[in-house]
Amino acid sequence: MSKLRLTIAMSLDGFVAGPTQDLDNPLGVGGMRLHEWVFDLAAWRRPQGLEGGEINESTPVVEESMENIGATVMGRNMFGGGTGPWGEEPWNGWWGENPPYHHPVFVLTHHPREPLACDGGTTFTFVTDGISSALDQARAAADGLDVSLAGGAAAARQYLEADLVDEMEIHLVPIFLGDGERLFQGLGFGNPRLVHVRTIAAPGVTHLKFERG
Amino acid sequence: MSKLRLTIAMSLDGFVAGPTQDLDNPLGVGGMRLHEWVFDLAAWRRPQGLEGGEINESTPVVEESMENIGATVMGRNMFGGGTGPWGEEPWNGWWGENPPYHHPVFVLTHHPREPLACDGGTTFTFVTDGISSALDQARAAADGLDVSLAGGAAAARQYLEADLVDEMEIHLVPIFLGDGERLFQGLGFGNPRLVHVRTIAAPGVTHLKFERG
Numbered sequence: 001m002s003k004l005r006l007t008i009a010m011s012l013d014g015f016v017a018g019p020t021q022d023l024d025n026p027l028g029v030g031g032m033r034l035h036e037w038v039f040d041l042a043a044w045r046r047p048q049g050l051e052g053g054e055i056n057e058s059t060p061v062v063e064e065s066m067e068n069i070g071a072t073v074m075g076r077n078m079f080g081g082g083t084g085p086w087g088e089e090p091w092n093g094w095w096g097e098n099p100p101y102h103h104p105v106f107v108l109t110h111h112p113r114e115p116l117a118c119d120g121g122t123t124f125t126f127v128t129d130g131i132s133s134a135l136d137q138a139r140a141a142a143d144g145l146d147v148s149l150a151g152g153a154a155a156a157r158q159y160l161e162a163d164l165v166d167e168m169e170i171h172l173v174p175i176f177l178g179d180g181e182r183l184f185q186g187l188g189f190g191n192p193r194l195v196h197v198r199t200i201a202a203p204g205v206t207h208l209k210f211e212r213g
Numbered sequence: 214m215s216k217l218r219l220t221i222a223m224s225l226d227g228f229v230a231g232p233t234q235d236l237d238n239p240l241g242v243g244g245m246r247l248h249e250w251v252f253d254l255a256a257w258r259r260p261q262g263l264e265g266g267e268i269n270e271s272t273p274v275v276e277e278s279m280e281n282i283g284a285t286v287m288g289r290n291m292f293g294g295g296t297g298p299w300g301e302e303p304w305n306g307w308w309g310e311n312p313p314y315h316h317p318v319f320v321l322t323h324h325p326r327e328p329l330a331c332d333g334g335t336t337f338t339f340v341t342d343g344i345s346s347a348l349d350q351a352r353a354a355a356d357g358l359d360v361s362l363a364g365g366a367a368a369a370r371q372y373l374e375a376d377l378v379d380e381m382e383i384h385l386v387p388i389f390l391g392d393g394e395r396l397f398q399g400l401g402f403g404n405p406r407l408v409h410v411r412t413i414a415a416p417g418v419t420h421l422k423f424e425r426g
Contacts, residue, residue, distance in 0.1 A: 184226030
């Protein structure tokens with residue numbers, strides 16, 4: 001069956017976004033540091049249409065995270081920013097005219113809105129009736145392939161709490177943000193119910209993979 | 214100068230002890246799982262007077278953590294348990310008649326008590342005038358060697374918040390305790406002020422080392 005796969009970067013002190021998230025700092029203060037390990041990788045640059053780049057121990061992990069994905073689910077903040085203009089006026093999110101997904105994306109929100117079709121095959125569909133509905137729609141759209149859970153923290157936590165995540169790859173970055181948004185908070189004892197299957201140490205990051213036990 | 218070195222095991226969701234710590238569960242429910250990777254290692258068994266054991270990628274890390282240490286600082290719970298009989302009557306803690314330290318140990322507490330000398334060279338000195346005093350006394354006793362900060366979480370947090378930790382080795386265990394005591398909580402933005410210097414992936418644990426930047 002089509003799996004729900006969560007891939008997310010986290011600081012060693014447990015934050016997946018820094019404090020004070022806004023339009024200027026969509027990842028919060030310091031949050032961009034969670035992603036520095038990826039930007040120079042050829043495996044990351046290629047889907048953005050960029051040439052060249054590095055190859056290291058992270059390469060197969062990044063490639064794997066993009067393989068066999070037919071649809072994406074994301075939270076509202078991941079689409080358009082927590083304190084952004086979203087809700088007041090139509091806005092096309094952070095992603096520009098040609099978002100890097102190139103497949104159907106389902107955005108969890110409380111604000112109904114018509115679907116948004118972008119260049120390059122990415123469509124954003126706005127789902128107002130909950131995480132199960134969004135997952136069902138994403139699975140149908142994925143047509144046998146897996147569904148990527150892109151974040152942010154709140155959306156990821158909801159799916160973990162509901163025990164709907166089948167695979168999880170934590171990119172653990174050995175820095176301290178000190179404050180911000182935690183992934184593993186309020187999930188309840190015993191959650192997530194996932195078992196460690198692989199560790200890969202790479203420059204600036206350690207990749208920890210988990211699967212259903 | 215003599216360094217203060219913190220070595221502590223943490224779950225991926227950030228807990229260094231499980232919930233409901235008491236005399237039956239000094240590490241909290243599930244907390245013992247943080248240490249399973251170490252028990253079969255020859256490097257851990259040897260100082261306990263046990264023969265045999267395994268050698269793997271964790272071996273040099275465990276050996277290094279015990280090298281060049283002349284004294285230890287620990288919190289009251291690490292000595293005698295949060296809800297233990299300590300305070301009501303003299304008690305010799307978790308450590309038995311021949312504790313594995315074999316050097317001076319300074320216990321942070323609010324209860325004055327005469328020093329306790331054990332077999333094998335371990336002495337427990339009870340310090341009631343704060344973390345700086347305990348560190349000063351430990352440094353003097355270490356006689357040029359380093360001081361080990363043995364935990365628990367509250368003591369470690371106090372030293373981190375005061376920016377007194379010079380080296381930190383996190384044994385990151387890829388499990389989820391779901392609840393319990395966090396190490397990295399309430400330290401304030403920018404803390405700890407330590408820089409990642411080494412990652413070692415080993416069976417059941419990833420060792421992340423940090424030093425003063």
